[in-house]
Amino acid sequence: MTTTDHEQSVIAAAPKGLSIDGEWRAARSGRTFAVEDPATGHTLAEVADGDALDALDAMDAAARSQATWAAHPPRGRGEILRRAYELLTERADDLALLMTMEMGKSLADSRAEIVYAAEFFRWFSEESVRINGRYTPEPNGRGHLLVLRQPVGPCLFITPWNFPMAMGARKIAPAIAAGCTMIVKPAALTPLSMTALAAILAEAGLPAGVCNVVTSTSAGATVAGILDDPRLRKLSFTGSTEVGRQLIAAASSQILRVSMELGGNAPFVVFEDADLDAAIDGAVVAKMRNVGQACTAANRFLVHESLAEQFGSGLAARLGAMRMGRATDPSVEVGPLIDARARAKVDELVDDAQRHGARVLIGGAPIDGPGHFVAPTVLMDVALDARVLREEIFGPVAPITRFVNDDDAIHAANDTAFGLVAYVFTRDLDRALRVCERIETGMIGLNQGLVSNPAAPFGGVKHSGFGREGGPEGIHEYLETKYVAIHTNAV
Numbered sequence: 221m222t223t224t225d226h227e228q229s230v231i232a233a234a235p236k237g238l239s240i241d242g243e244w245r246a247a248r249s250g251r252t253f254a255v256e257d258p259a260t261g262h263t264l265a266e267v268a269d270g271d272a273l274d275a276l277d278a279m280d281a282a283a284r285s286q287a288t289w290a291a292h293p294p295r296g297r298g299e300i301l302r303r304a305y306e307l308l309t310e311r312a313d314d315l316a317l318l319m320t321m322e323m324g325k326s327l328a329d330s331r332a333e334i335v336y337a338a339e340f341f342r343w344f345s346e347e348s349v350r351i352n353g354r355y356t357p358e359p360n361g362r363g364h365l366l367v368l369r370q371p372v373g374p375c376l377f378i379t380p381w382n383f384p385m386a387m388g389a390r391k392i393a394p395a396i397a398a399g400c401t402m403i404v405k406p407a408a409l410t411p412l413s414m415t416a417l418a419a420i421l422a423e424a425g426l427p428a429g430v431c432n433v434v435t436s437t438s439a440g441a442t443v444a445g446i447l448d449d450p451r452l453r454k455l456s457f458t459g460s461t462e463v464g465r466q467l468i469a470a471a472s473s474q475i476l477r478v479s480m481e482l483g484g485n486a487p488f489v490v491f492e493d494a495d496l497d498a499a500i501d502g503a504v505v506a507k508m509r510n511v512g513q514a515c516t517a518a519n520r521f522l523v524h525e526s527l528a529e530q531f532g533s534g535l536a537a538r539l540g541a542m543r544m545g546r547a548t549d550p551s552v553e554v555g556p557l558i559d560a561r562a563r564a565k566v567d568e569l570v571d572d573a574q575r576h577g578a579r580v581l582i583g584g585a586p587i588d589g590p591g592h593f594v595a596p597t598v599l600m601d602v603a604l605d606a607r608v609l610r611e612e613i614f615g616p617v618a619p620i621t622r623f624v625n626d627d628d629a630i631h632a633a634n635d636t637a638f639g640l641v642a643y644v645f646t647r648d649l650d651r652a653l654r655v656c657e658r659i660e661t662g663m664i665g666l667n668q669g670l671v672s673n674p675a676a677p678f679g680g681v682k683h684s685g686f687g688r689e690g691g692p693e694g695i696h697e698y699l700e701t702k703y704v705a706i707h708t709n710a711v
Contacts, residue, residue, distance in 0.1 A: 223257075223264075223321075227548065230318050235415040237268045238435060241281035242428025248273045253437045255412060258324040258556045259546035259591040267411050270434040272445045275403065278432035282374040282401035283451040285429030290371045290399040292427075294348045297397055301345035303424035304393075308338035308417075315385070315416060317548065322410045323384055324555040324592075325510050326547040337389035337417075339674040340690070347695050348397035366704040371399035372477055373453030375698070376446060378439065378467070379414065380459045381407035381558055382513045382614075387458045388414050390678065390689040391479075392421070392431060398698035400454070404433045405443055409558055411435040440466075448473055454698065457481070458515075461638075461683050479687030479697050481515070481679060483612050484640035487633035488518035488669075489655070491626070492526045494645035495667075499527075500534045502669030503618065506643050508539065508596065509670070511555055512616040513562070515684075516641045516663075516671060520609050521620040522632050528622045532600045535618060536581035539596035546591070556592040557615055563592040566615035569608040573619060576603035583617075610636075626651065634660045640680035641671055662688075 223231070236252075237244040251269040256262065308315065316330035323330070353367045377391045388404060395402050406414035418433045436442040446452055447470045454477040457467050461482040471478050488506055490499045506518035523531045547555035557563045567586050574580065583597030594615050602609060602619040609619060623629040633642055641663040646652050656664050662680040665671045672678060677688035687697055 223262075227317065227321060230314050231264050231321065231412070233314070233416075234265070234318055234412040235419050236265055237415075238270050238274055238278075239415065239418045239422075239431070239433040240274070240278050241432065242422065247271065253408060255322055255410070257321055258558050261590060264321055265412065267415075267435050270436040270442060271438065272442055274436075275405075275434050275442045275446050278403040278434050279374070279446045279449055279451060281429040281432050282403055285401045285427065286371075286374055289401055289427065289430050292399065294351065294397075294399075297399065298345040298348035300421075300425045301341045301348065301393060301396055304421055304426075305338045305341040305345065307420045307424055308334060308341065311420070312338070315413070318416060319384060319410075319413050320547050320555070322412050323381065324547060324558060325513075326553050326555055327550050328553070329510055333383055333386045336672060336674070337386040340386075340389040340393040343674040343690070344393040344397040344695065347394070347692065351398065351695065351699065363708050364706040366706055368702040368704065369699040370702055372698050372700050373400060374451055375400050375402040375454040375456060376443060376452055377402055377404045378443065378455075378457045378459065379404065379406050381409040382510060384410035384413035385417055388417060390694070391456045392417075394689070394695045395698050396426065396430065398695050400698050401430050402432065403446065404431065405439060406433065406435060408435065408437045408439070444470070447471060447476070450474060453477060455479070456687070456697070461685075464685060477697070479689070480685035481687070481689065482640075482683060482685040483638055484515040484517070484680065484684055485519045485610070485612055485636040485638040486516060486641045486643065486661075487659075488521045488643040489629050489633055489645065490521070490523040490527060490531055491629070491644075491646040491648070491651065492524040493647050493651075494527065495647060496527060496530060496534065498667060499531060499645040500538060502643060502645060502665070502667070503531075503535050504538050505669035506665065507618050508542065508554070508616055511557060513557065513614050515612070517613070518618070518643055518669070519613055520632075521618055522623050522629050523620055524629075525622045525624055528600075528620060532581055532598060532620050536598040539598060539616070539618070540582045542596055544593060544595065554596060554616060557594055558592065560592055562614060563594055566594050566613060566617060569611065569613060569615075570597055570599070570617055573599050573602050573606045573608045576606040578602045578606065578619065612638075626655065630655060630658050634658075637683040638680070639682035640684035641665065643669055
């Protein structure tokens with residue numbers, strides 16, 4: 221399958237180099253790497269393959285720019301963010317097409333991500349002028365307390381492939397609003413969305429050196445040097461818990477401020493009084509957004525025994541009706557997984573569940589042919605020791621288990637090392653509040669299958685990480701608190 225003229229023009233428009241100190245340039249080594257279409261395996265573009273020396277250049281640029289950018293008027297920072305929001309909104313269709321080509325998700329999902337990413341720039345354009353301290357008298361009346369909020373300093377952002385623009389926007393926008401400079405290392409599988417965003421930020425008026433982007437196939441080797449650089453003051457990472465642990469350890473040498481948005485194993489709990497149609501609608505959103513390749517994806521469907529069969533058959537009917545294929549076709553709802561390794565893991569999890577006695581209501585069989593496709597799959601009565609209930613699936617597979625009472629449901633929901641998000645469906649307000657208080661996650665979708673919102677604090681607990689992105693809380697991650705004790709003479 222060949223790309224259309226319009227697809228080729230969209231790919232051509234995305235920068236392919238490193239963005240360092242306001243200039244697009246090749247990697248020092250001259251190396252490049254291929255970005256592939258996961259629906260076909262064809263190469264879309266060759267992108268600069270940066271290394272540790274390129275990252276050090278980016279660190280130099282961010283450090284040189286920090287003092288000037290921190291002194292930039294907050295209103296001016298907000299106006300740049302607002303212009304970035306407007307440019308993203310104007311170009312949403314082409315940016316969505318670019319994302320779909322390099323990542324594989326449906327055009328509808330890609331466009332929703334562009335809108336979501338843009339909203340972070342609008343939200344934090346309004347927060348930039350609301351960085352407040354306080355000035356109060358001491359309780360004993362002998363002086364005053366002055367509390368300042370100041371930029372933390374140069375930041376390193378490592379972003380994932382599954383939401384290649386939104387995950388960067390959630391970090392970049394509050395950092396700009398707070399007055400921090402940054403180096404961004406996007407995932408090698410999906411770098412074009414981030415380079416396109418960097419070009420838009422420059423067009424919006426962001427000064428050179430504030431946001432530097434280093435694309436690379438060797439993430440660890442590329443960022444290792446700057447993690448040890450005393451000029452770096454913060455690390456923010458979105459990705460797997462395993463890599464997060466390594467980065468937390470590496471960040472300890474410089475005592476960096478750290479934000480971690482890591483893995484998930486989200487329970488989707490359907491109580492006996494739930495609106496069944498609403499629960500199935502929510503399940504489709506929570507499971508199939510981004511073909512299930514999301515840390516927020518529903519991973520374990522815990523359904524009251526009185527509704528389990530109806531829920532399973534209804535969900536299977538909905539998923540079975542979804543059209544699968546190369547998602548540049550607007551009618552396609554289910555695109556490929558990101559690569560062959562991702563497909564192989566999902567196939568292994570489904571096979572393991574079947575060996576443990578799970579019934580397949582739909583899907584379940586590997587798909588041959590070009591591209592990394594997995595059929596939407598619903599598994600019924602999954603054994604508790606099946607891997608699919610313990611590991612993050614990252615694919616369009618919905619494993620269903622039954623529960624008898626509320627305590628059983630809450631215990632099952634919490635029976636995981638992860639704690640990012642949970643979904644709860646019930647029409648009983650008292651039950652809803654009790655369950656939401658007892659479930660151990662950073663976020664809960666109550667009677668809805670989507671929680672992501674730029675105005676809300678996104679983040680998890682336990683092995684799902686710490687720190688928050690979005691909402692008023694999001695900018696606090698990029699601010700230090702300074703206290704000044706002011707002596708005043710007694711009157």
